[in-house]
Amino acid sequence: MTAVATSSGENRRLTLAAYAICLKGICWREGLRFLHQRERFVSALVRPLVWLFIFAAGFRQVLGISIIPPYDTYILYDVYITPGLIAMIQLFNGMQSSLSMVYDREMGNMRVLLLSPFPRPFLLFAKLIAGTLVSVLQVYAYLLIAWFWDIQPPPIGYLEVLPALFLVGLMLGSLGMLLSSLIKQLENFSGVMNFVIFPMFFASSALYPLWRVKEGSPNLYYVCQANPFTHAVELIRFALYGEINWISLAVVFGCMSVFMFGAIVAYDPSRGLMGLRGAPGAGA
């Protein structure tokens, strides 16, 4: 082996362009990772489609949906369930991202990220953006297939839902990131499935309108109302039809801010959980 000419001591400033390069690099790696994990790609698409093709088809005759905003006519159950399935894609993706952060921590890759000279909040935010981009691509792939199943929101809805998808993706990604700071080992991640994903999904307006829940169980109705996932679903539902549900927007934005702040604090070695019990993947 020969000596390496490195021209040590390069004075590099963190310019705006450097930030853009860093963000692009993190998104690129997240995208590559997603493509490499074919099972994840396939299951991300198959999961909501199974719900749409089998569950919704079965329940179509059982559950009638009255005219509720944003719909101005009677709709099929398949149409009602679609925003919930979109949010489900993003929920699973957010949790998958946090799973990959736990994996990165165990494999040591997380240290490569945290050794970057860029501010740690920026690095974590970039990681969230990357995860959200991946989830948005999955959502559009799902919407494309759903279009052939006669789930056809107004054409402008496909564009207007984009900001809602970004907000929801960031909220659920932040929640996943916060959870990843609490999980010590990969094996413990199954708890997230039982205690986060399932309760969030089922205690929401994803599968049934809340007025129906209220008829069956008033207490559950209040739980659903307090569930941020309900507001994620409603934000997407209204955006798909060119409307804004302001309450849902406020709840999603508020929860996103709280979860993101929590995740950034948790990953700060001077204040957060990682610093208190050992750095990510430090393996000291």
Added chain:
Amino acid sequence: MSEPIPALDLRHVSHSYGARKALDDITFTVPPGAFCVLLGLNGAGKSTMFSLITRLFALQHGSIRLLGRDLSREPGAALAELGVVFQSRTLDPDLSVAQNFYYHAALHGIGKTEAAARTQKLLAAVELSDRAKDKVRDLSGGQMRRVEIARALLHRPRLLVLDEPTVGLDIGARAGILRLVRGLIASEGMSVLWATHLTDEVDDGDEVIVLHKGLLLANGAVADLLKSTGAADLKSAFVALTSEPAKGDAR
């Protein structure tokens, strides 16, 4: 004439895991252009020290400066000067060698074109140019280690820290990696902090820091260490120092 700024300057650094003290009042410097060996047995506190130097752990007590930059106050500027090779692998096994380099470059704000040129040069230096497109998981342990060292140099740091980089490698690979890193000092004036428990990795001209159960037992040139312990060789000196009970209770 003002004194040159040390590459690494630790002052009164202590670290505890609950009631257990892993590092107790550690103070030392790595002079610019020096090959400094951090000698310590398992549990001496080497990895804890590395986690503090790399800011993976929060500094509980004391101060750390890299090339004059305070790690707590200017973490970004300090980390930009630092190249790190950890004891355990940190490469992404699912990406190719070149993709690992590009990712590292992006994390330091280096664009793809520049990164590609540097990658080519560094891989040639570690004699792995032909493996750029291979997945990392297909490399041998020694090759992975060479890739990690080359990657740590991609952003042109002035201080390279390596935590037991030869663990698990055969004699040939160990010698090759030592030669590579020593070459950096000769060609670039780069400073190196090399953590190991193997005394045969130390040369006569190196600076040595002996760490044992969280305490710094010795710090200086090899000749000074031999003189102070009265030992015939470094191995005997190290054994003599570390066989005495230390006050600390390291991790």
